[in-house]
Amino acid sequence: MQYPLIVLSNRGPLSWSCVNDALVSRRGAGGLVSALGPGLTATGGTWIAAAQSASDRRAAKEGQQDNGPYQVRLLTPDAAEQEQALHEISNRILWFAHHDLWNRPYGPVFDAKTHAAWSSYRKVNKLFAAAAIKEARHLQSTSSSARLPVVLVQDYHLALVPKLLKQLAPEIPVGHFSHTPFAHTSAFSVLPSDWRQELAEGMGAADLCSFHTQRWAARFRAILQQEAPDLTPGIAPKIEVHPLSPDPKSLQVAADSPKVRAERAILEKHLKGRRAVVRVDRAELSKNIIRGIDSYTELMRRRPDLLSSTAHLILVNPSRLTLKEYREYLHHCRQTAQKANDELGEETIIFLEDDNFPRSLAAFLLADVFIVNPISDGMNLVAKEGPLLNEKNAPVVLSTEAGAYEELAEMCLGVNPYDITATAKAIEIALEMPENERERSAQALRHQAMAHPPGQWLTAQLEGLQ
């Protein structure tokens, strides 16, 4: 990979906080850092992201931008516009469209406020495009390489950026990667028609649009045909499938730490020797946490003999709490767990809320069964990270609607995420699976979970851009 890279994403690889008035950085939240960090470290370049907090804004103002082998530039959009672009459009509307989360009698609603938010979304996308071009010119003038920088745009927050970039600098290769599913035509058609066209033409202007699975790529192709018939999908833009796997080495290194050992001891105290049906997720509507608890509860009602030897360990990372939908969902998850414990007793649901990476890794190590049952998910790295670290050959109960299912179908217990009884049955099968079968499927899972490490994932996209 000899290209200087410019990565654009809403969240960057670092997040800043102020400790005794000094700025301190730590690894940013979300999976994008593990996906893109190793590639950027190898090639050098710049990661451009939006400041997410007051400390991030201060870091941006003070020009804090060094992240070892590559630069980080934090943009500071107007705070009100950023709020509208991120929360109203990206998280409340586009995320819901891509994951099919609407409860249509009530939402979405496109009123004057929403249309104003769309203008902010456009402005934030323009800010990113302008910053990328400025950076590209800078890299061209300072780099010894004759190659043009490549711009890699991430996710639904920045869907308009590829077209804006091509208008400013048509010669620069542009890729767009969707870490989410892509909306089904039935969900996409709910959006106002001018937005639909802008989104399709915005992403469609990229030289390459990439997805985790064939399914999401096919949906995008259908949208392009409908909304941007002048484009010829497959030729302009190229549409490719590049599934991602975790980086096994860095995962192992992170798991082998005193912090993870300490968290493991805490979890073992909660478990009191019981087997753990584990889930690790953001408190996210698409993750289907409530139906997961209901499935476990239904199983325990039917099989009370399992109750004393089993617990459902749920680690949730509170997420997007500025949105009412997320606050309510988290509350509902807590309530469902509480109700199950009231009914079944013995703290059979262990519900822990925290943004705690070492604790997640500890749960991956000690799980007896994994439950990954999203309503829809671009890939879902837990389905791969869990088996890679796990010490007990834990089977994975996996939603057919997770992107990971396309790769892992034959080695996991596939479930319809809406079918509580079927999910309960799958958990039961997993708990009672004979050891030789557990070993066989865990081995296959470990093998497949390493198939597309981040470096290869990125190289494949860069080859697609040639």
Ligand code: G6P
């Ligand atoms: C998904 C998206 C990311 C996003 C992350 C967390 O993985 O693909 O772009 O950053 O969710 O969501 P948040 O709203 O907390 O950034």
